[in-house]
Amino acid sequence: xxxxxxxxxxxxxxxxxxxxxxxxxxxxxxxxxxxxxxxxxxxxxxxxxxxxxxxxxxxxxxxxxxxxxxxxxxxxxxxxxxxxxxxxxxxxxxxxxxxxxxxxx
Numbered sequence: 001x002x003x004x005x006x007x008x009x010x011x012x013x014x015x016x017x018x019x020x021x022x023x024x025x026x027x028x029x030x031x032x033x034x035x036x037x038x039x040x041x042x043x044x045x046x047x048x049x050x051x052x053x054x055x056x057x058x059x060x061x062x063x064x065x066x067x068x069x070x071x072x073x074x075x076x077x078x079x080x081x082x083x084x085x086x087x088x089x090x091x092x093x094x095x096x097x098x099x100x101x102x103x104x105x
Contacts, residue, residue: 004063004067007067023057023058023059023060023061023064023065023068026055027072028053028055028057028068028069028072029053029054029055030051030052030053030054030055030069030073031051031052031054032049032050032051032052032098032103033049033050034047034048034049034050035047035048035049035050035095038095038097044100045099045100045101046078046097046098046099046100047097047098047100047103048095048096048097049095049096049097049098049103050093050094050095051093051094051095051096052090052091052092052093052094053092053094054091058085058092059085059094062077062079062083062096063079065077066078066079073104074102074104075098075099075102075103076098076099076101076102077096077097077098077099078096078097078098078099081097083095083096083097
C-alpha cells in the first residue's frame with residue numbers, strides 16, 4: 001500500500017505535482033505563530049499554529065506540506081484532524097497542528 005504519493009513519485013523519478021499540492025520543490029519561506037484561538041493545553045503534544053508561506057506557495061495537500069516541513073524544518077505536522085486557511089490583505093494564513101517538541105524558534 002502506498003501512503004505517500006510524493007515519496008513514491010520521488011523514488012521513481014516522477015516530478016512533484018505542483019499544481020495538485022500548491023507547493024514547489026524548494027525551501028519554503030515560512031512564518032508561524034501560536035494560534036491565539038487554538039487549544040493551549042500545555043500537556044497536549046500538539047499545538048495549534050498559524051502558518052504563512054512568504055515564498056508564494058499555497059497548501060492544497062496537507063500530506064505533501066507535512067512531508068516537506070519534516071524534511072526542511074523538522075516539524076511533525078498532524079495530518080489527521082482539521083486544518084484550514086483564511087485570506088486577508090497580508091495573504092493566506094493556514095491553521096494547523098504541529099507537535100510541540102518539533103517546533104523551533
